[in-house]
Amino acid sequence: MSASDDPDLQQYRPYLLRYAMLQLRDREQAEDAVQETLLAALAGSAQFSGKSSRKTWLTGILKHKIIDTMRRNAREQPLAAGDEETDAGAIGAMFKEDGHWTEFPADWGDPERAFENSKFWEVFELCAKIMTPRIARAFMMRELMELTTEEICKELAVTPTNLWVMLHRARLSLRECLEVKWFGGAGR
């Protein structure tokens, strides 16, 4: 029996795939990571203690597969080495010379209404996609995989200060995109 036949595991595939896609941004790699996860789960189902939920257990396996994939990617095709100046420049572009916002952040109101609208999730996917890859990777490690800053610094070989700046840049980018494309007007 293969993992793809096991209906118990199969039901988690869409969730796992969405998770892997957001972090890896590559369909083929995401599919592979999910497939490996389901196979590992099938092979190791005896180790599943039932203490955590099955979903949490699968997510834990997937995280390892995703990190393996990112390490492989980093070896084979390093991302353009960003530097602090690039990040500082991108952040600076959001502010005037005197440190005031160029575009004042708006009141987004109650986000629950957005969360219930499938169009909002399309906008989110778009906004996530247009983030710079290096920045998006750090941001998703933090917010999607919920790794600690120490873990991310180790994985990406950056200092905490570098990482804070990268995460800030990511949040500003996402903030601007969501505001322009949703909360600031049309969608809301």
Next chain:
Amino acid sequence: MMRMLSCKEASMLLSQSQDRSLGWLERLALRIHLGLCDGCRNFRRQLEIIRNVVRRYRER
């Protein structure tokens, strides 16, 4: 006498508060800035929403 934070500095601290604990002086400077600045108060709320957006997307 503490210097007033700019929005650029305040937003950086707000973002970092999601990744590390701020020192008491940083928290104090932020509180003063937020008391006077609607834009940064909105940004603080937006950071919370963005954190929730990723989680809701994942669990959807």
